[in-house]
Amino acid sequence: MPKHRHPHPNVSDKEPGHNLDDFDPGRALEELHVDMQRIGALAEAATSAMEFMPRASTPEERRANGRIYALVSLLADEIAAALTTADAMVVRLGEYMQARRRANAVRR
Secondary structure, three states: OOOOOOOOOOOOOOOOOHHHOOOHHHHHHHHHHHHHHHHHHHHHHHHHHOOOOOOOHHHHHHHHHHHHHHHHHHHHHHHHHHHHHHHHHHHHHHHHHHHHHHHHHHHH
């Protein structure tokens, strides 16, 4: 299908979220937080899956399993720290927005 030759002037050709007029930092932070939670769940699943790996029979396999476990554990720790930071940011944003609403109400 050919492109429309005369698009309506207020229709954006960019993806949603790329227009600063409709950007909501609170919503963006919430979406990031949800993404971090999903990644955290994947890291926990990977850690749990390590328990079901076949027993290593050679020193090389034991070292490989140790490296995999160390990487997955490090990933889980990093994600947990990022989630803690994200939780704090959500709380701080809520406080900021509430203070901003109060300040706007006082000005009126």
